[in-house]
Amino acid sequence: MSIQDVLMTNIISLNKNATIGEAMATLKQYHLSSAPVTDDNGVYLGKFGIRCLLRALLPAAVTMEGGLGHVDFLLGTMPGIAKKMKKLESQKISEFLDNDLAPLTLESSLPEAMRLMCAYSGSLPVIDSATKKLAGVVSARSVLSNLEILYTAISLRPDEINEDDLELLRKHKVIS
Numbered sequence: 001m002s003i004q005d006v007l008m009t010n011i012i013s014l015n016k017n018a019t020i021g022e023a024m025a026t027l028k029q030y031h032l033s034s035a036p037v038t039d040d041n042g043v044y045l046g047k048f049g050i051r052c053l054l055r056a057l058l059p060a061a062v063t064m065e066g067g068l069g070h071v072d073f074l075l076g077t078m079p080g081i082a083k084k085m086k087k088l089e090s091q092k093i094s095e096f097l098d099n100d101l102a103p104l105t106l107e108s109s110l111p112e113a114m115r116l117m118c119a120y121s122g123s124l125p126v127i128d129s130a131t132k133k134l135a136g137v138v139s140a141r142s143v144l145s146n147l148e149i150l151y152t153a154i155s156l157r158p159d160e161i162n163e164d165d166l167e168l169l170r171k172h173k174v175i176s
Contacts, residue, residue, distance in 0.1 A: 002106075003105075003106060003108045003110060005110065005146060006139075006142040006145075007106075007135065007138060008123075008138070011035075011137050013036045013038055013134060014038075014048055015039075016037055016092065016093065016094040017094070018037075019090050019091060019092060020056075020090070020096070027050070033050050033051075034047045034048060034049020034098070034123075035047065035048060036137065037093060037094070037097055038133070042133040042134055043131070043132045044132060044133065045094065046099040047098045047101070048096060052096045053088075053096070056084075057084055057088070100120075101124070101125070103125040103126060103127045103134075104126045104127070106126060106127075106135055117143065123138060123140075126138055
């Protein structure tokens with residue numbers, strides 16, 4: 001199974017020139033926690049979402065690895081966080097991208113996507129390795145759907161997979 005078998009191409013993405021306010025409105029409208037970000041040519045740059053916003057809003061001592069574990073002191077600073085949000089609202093999202101995850105490519109395997117899904121939440125970006133343009137995303141839901149088809153096909157004959165099973169897998173585009 002390849003990435004192309006589970007690739008979702010009809011997706012919501014953000015342009016690097018969008019403001020935080022515009023990006024948050026888009027994420028809210030489509031019920032997303034994050035979205036891939038591209039330049040004007042469709043080249044993938046990273047992801048922007050609620051995690052990026054929170055890192056920009058909260059003190060570094062809270063968001064850094066090994067940072068403060070108790071954050072009750074922030075309760076008194078909520079008006080300050082709201083003011084900071086107002087200031088950030090007009091800034092470009094390109095300044096706040098999450099680049100922790102290297103994108104998959106169209107040549108990546110489904111097991112590689114599954115491995116990454118164990119470590120990262122949300123959809124995984126997929127790019128065309130030649131152009132670096134965003135090709136789509138792989139979601140947990142699309143992977144699960146294909147695993148169900150594979151399981152059904154294999155469970156029909158647990159001792160062996162015959163030509164009929166292979167044809168079923170091809171029909172549902174689980175394999176090429």
